[in-house]
Amino acid sequence: MSTERSETLAGHAVSPPPAQRAQNRLRLAVLDRDPGFMQVLSKRLDALGCEYRPLTAPLGVDALVTMRLNALVLDLAILGPTGWNYLEQVCNRLPGLAVVVCTGPSSVAQRVRGLRLGADAWVTKPCHAEELICVIEAAVRRHRRAEMPALEAAASFGQITIRPDLYQAYVNEVSLELTAREFEILHLLSGSDRVLRREEIYERVWGYAMAHGDRSVDVFVRKLRQKLRAGSPDWSYIHTHFGVGYRFAPERESSVEAELDLITGGQAPELDSALAG
Amino acid sequence: MSTERSETLAGHAVSPPPAQRAQNRLRLAVLDRDPGFMQVLSKRLDALGCEYRPLTAPLGVDALVTMRLNALVLDLAILGPTGWNYLEQVCNRLPGLAVVVCTGPSSVAQRVRGLRLGADAWVTKPCHAEELICVIEAAVRRHRRAEMPALEAAASFGQITIRPDLYQAYVNEVSLELTAREFEILHLLSGSDRVLRREEIYERVWGYAMAHGDRSVDVFVRKLRQKLRAGSPDWSYIHTHFGVGYRFAPERESSVEAELDLITGGQAPELDSALAG
DNA sequence: TTTGCACGTAAAGATCTTGTGACCGAGCCT
DNA sequence: AGGCTCGGTCACAAGATCTTTACGTGCAAA
Numbered sequence: 109m110s111t112e113r114s115e116t117l118a119g120h121a122v123s124p125p126p127a128q129r130a131q132n133r134l135r136l137a138v139l140d141r142d143p144g145f146m147q148v149l150s151k152r153l154d155a156l157g158c159e160y161r162p163l164t165a166p167l168g169v170d171a172l173v174t175m176r177l178n179a180l181v182l183d184l185a186i187l188g189p190t191g192w193n194y195l196e197q198v199c200n201r202l203p204g205l206a207v208v209v210c211t212g213p214s215s216v217a218q219r220v221r222g223l224r225l226g227a228d229a230w231v232t233k234p235c236h237a238e239e240l241i242c243v244i245e246a247a248v249r250r251h252r253r254a255e256m257p258a259l260e261a262a263a264s265f266g267q268i269t270i271r272p273d274l275y276q277a278y279v280n281e282v283s284l285e286l287t288a289r290e291f292e293i294l295h296l297l298s299g300s301d302r303v304l305r306r307e308e309i310y311e312r313v314w315g316y317a318m319a320h321g322d323r324s325v326d327v328f329v330r331k332l333r334q335k336l337r338a339g340s341p342d343w344s345y346i347h348t349h350f351g352v353g354y355r356f357a358p359e360r361e362s363s364v365e366a367e368l369d370l371i372t373g374g375q376a377p378e379l380d381s382a383l384a385g
Numbered sequence: 386m387s388t389e390r391s392e393t394l395a396g397h398a399v400s401p402p403p404a405q406r407a408q409n410r411l412r413l414a415v416l417d418r419d420p421g422f423m424q425v426l427s428k429r430l431d432a433l434g435c436e437y438r439p440l441t442a443p444l445g446v447d448a449l450v451t452m453r454l455n456a457l458v459l460d461l462a463i464l465g466p467t468g469w470n471y472l473e474q475v476c477n478r479l480p481g482l483a484v485v486v487c488t489g490p491s492s493v494a495q496r497v498r499g500l501r502l503g504a505d506a507w508v509t510k511p512c513h514a515e516e517l518i519c520v521i522e523a524a525v526r527r528h529r530r531a532e533m534p535a536l537e538a539a540a541s542f543g544q545i546t547i548r549p550d551l552y553q554a555y556v557n558e559v560s561l562e563l564t565a566r567e568f569e570i571l572h573l574l575s576g577s578d579r580v581l582r583r584e585e586i587y588e589r590v591w592g593y594a595m596a597h598g599d600r601s602v603d604v605f606v607r608k609l610r611q612k613l614r615a616g617s618p619d620w621s622y623i624h625t626h627f628g629v630g631y632r633f634a635p636e637r638e639s640s641v642e643a644e645l646d647l648i649t650g651g652q653a654p655e656l657d658s659a660l661a662g
Numbered sequence: 663t664t665t666g667c668a669c670g671t672a673a674a675g676a677t678c679t680t681g682t683g684a685c686c687g688a689g690c691c692t
Numbered sequence: 693a694g695g696c697t698c699g700g701t702c703a704c705a706a707g708a709t710c711t712t713t714a715c716g717t718g719c720a721a722a
Contacts, residue, residue, distance in 0.1 A: 219516055223516075224519060224522075226526075229506060239493050242497045242500035246505050250527045273579035288629050288709085327670095330672090348669070566699065566700095599700090600702085603679090603680065610681095625679095627679070628678085628709075
C-alpha cells in the first residue's frame with residue numbers, strides 16, 4: 109500500500125490521531141518510598157495504560173505543572189511536618205489536579221486537615237491498589253467533567269483543514285458546507301490510514317450495524333467527493349478500494365494540473381479566483 | 386432566586402450577593418436510617434448552615450433533580466441489592482451531583498464497584514461526622530471548580546457586554562433583561578468558541594443529563610436571540626449548526642450593512658460609532 | 663469479450679431538526 | 693388571594709438532511 113502518507117505535500121503538519129487516546133489516558137505521579145507499594149501499584153497502572161511517574165522527593169510546583177498531570181498521589185509521612193504546607197501549595201496552585209493522600213494510620217483531625225487543605229481524597233495504608241486507583245479515577249473523573257472541552261486539534265490534509273471543534277472542513281478559510289454526517293465520515297476517514305470497510309464506517313458513524321445492501325455510505329462518499337472537488341479541484345482525497353471499502357489519502361490529480369503546478373510553482377491563481385468568484 | 390432581577394431596569398449596578406451566597410451554601414440530602422448517625426450529622430450540618438434533607442427511602446431521580454442538590458450521601462445497606470442499580474442511575478443522570486457512599490463494613494470489591502459506578506467517595510461507618518463532611522465538601526469543591534470561576538471579568542462581543550458579576554448582558558449600558566437561565570446559556574456559549582451540542586449545554590447549565598427529545602435548549606436559544614436582536618438588531622450572535630448544536634460568534638448581519646457598504650464603498654467604519662452613539 | 667457485480671450518480675420521497683408561538687404550572691410579590 | 697415572572701412543554705410548520713430507489717458505468721473473472 110501507499111505507505112507514503114502525503115503530509116509533506118501539503119506543507120502542513122498532520123496532527124497525530126492518537127491525540128484523543130492520550131487525552132483520556134491517566135497521567136499521574138506518585139510520591140512515595142515504599143518499594144512494595146510502588147511495585148504493586150505500578151503493575152496495575154501499567155496494565156491500565158497509565159502514564160505514570162514515581163517520585164521519591166517532592167517536586168516544585170512548577171515542575172508539576174510542566175508534567176501536565178491529571179493526578180498526584182502522595183504519602184504525607186515522607187514529607188514530615190512540611191507536608192501540610194506542600195499539600196496546600198500544590199492544591200492552591202494546581203486547582204485542576206486531583207490530589208490523593210495515601211498514607212499510613214492517621215487521626216481524624218489529620219484527615220480533616222488534609223481534605224480542608226484541598227486534597228480530594230484520603231486513603232489509609234495499607235490499601236488495595238485497585239481501590240486506590242478507583243479513588244484516583246473518581247477524583248479525576250469529576251475534575252475532567254469540567255474541562256472536557258479538551259477537543260482534538262485541527263488537522264490539515266492536502267488543501268483541506270478539518271476542524272472538529274466547528275464540525276466543519278475548510279479550504280483557505282472557506283467552509284465546504286459539509287452536513288453533520290458528511291463531516292463525521294470525513295473526520296473518521298481522515299483519522300485512519302487504512303482502508304475502512306463500509307460496515308466499519310457505517311457502524312462508527314451511525315452507531316449501529318449496517319443493513320445488508322445499504323448504500324448510504326456510498327451516497328455520502330459521493331456527496332463528500334463532490335464538495336471536496338468543488339473546493340479543491342486538483343486533489344483527490346477519498347479513494348475507492350474495489351470490493352473492500354474506502355481509504356483517505358490526499359493526492360494530487362491529473363497530469364495537466366501537475367505540469368501547470370510545476371510551472372506556476374504549485375499554485376494556479378486563475379483557477380482559485382475563478383472558483384472563489 | 387433572583388428576586389432583585391427587576392432592579393436592573395435602570396441599567397446600573399445591582400448588588401448580586403444573594404444569588405452568590407445561595408450558590409455557595411451546601412445543599413445535600415442524606416439517605417440513611419441510623420438515628421444516632423443522623424442526629425450527630427444534622428447537628429454539624431446545621432452549624433455549618435447547610436441546607437440539609439434527611440431521607441429514609443430512595444427518591445426517584447426526578448425528585449432529586451428538583452431538589453437542586455450539590456451532594457447526596459447514602460447508605461447502600463438500606464437499599465439492599467437494588468442499591469447498586471440506584472447508585473448507577475443517580476450518577477448517570479446527575480453527573481454534576483457529588484455522591485458519597487457512607488455505609489458499614491464492606492469489601493474492597495464492593496468499594497471498587499461503587500466508585501466505578503460513579504460514586505465520588507466511599508466512607509466506612511462508623512465514622513466521624515467532621516470527616517464525612519470534609520469528604521463531601523472535597524467532592525463538591527472539585528465539582529464547583531468548574532462552574533464557579535468566582536468573579537469573572539466582563540467581556541464584550543460585538544455590541545454586547547457580558548457581566549458575570551451582575552448576571553446580565555448589556556448593549557450600551559442598557560440591560561437586555563435576560564433571565565437567569567438565559568444569561569447562563571449566553572455566558573456558557575460566549576465562553577467557548579466551538580460548537581456546543583445541546584446535551585453539553587443542558588448538562589452544564591441545568592446540571593444534569595438532558596432527557597432525549599428535550600427542546601428546552603432550543604426554546605431558550607430562541608428567547609435569547611429575540612432579546613439579542615432587540616438590543617443589537619444588525620448583529621447575529623448565536624449560530625445554529627444543523628444536526629450538531631449552537632455556536633457563539635458575533636457577526637454583522639447583511640441587511641443594513643449591505644446598503645451602507647454600497648454607499649461607503651465596502652467599508653463602514655462609522656457604523657460602529659453610529660450604532661454605539 | 664462477455665458476464666456478473668460493485669460502484670458512481672442522480673433525484674424523489676421519507677424522515678429528522680429546528681424555529682416559533684401558545685400554553686400551563688410553580689414560585690414570588692403585593 | 694391575585695397578578696406577575698419565569699421555566700418548561702407541546703404542537704405545528706418550514707426546512708434541511710437522509711434514505712431509498714433506479715439506472716448507468718467500470719472492474720474483474722471466466
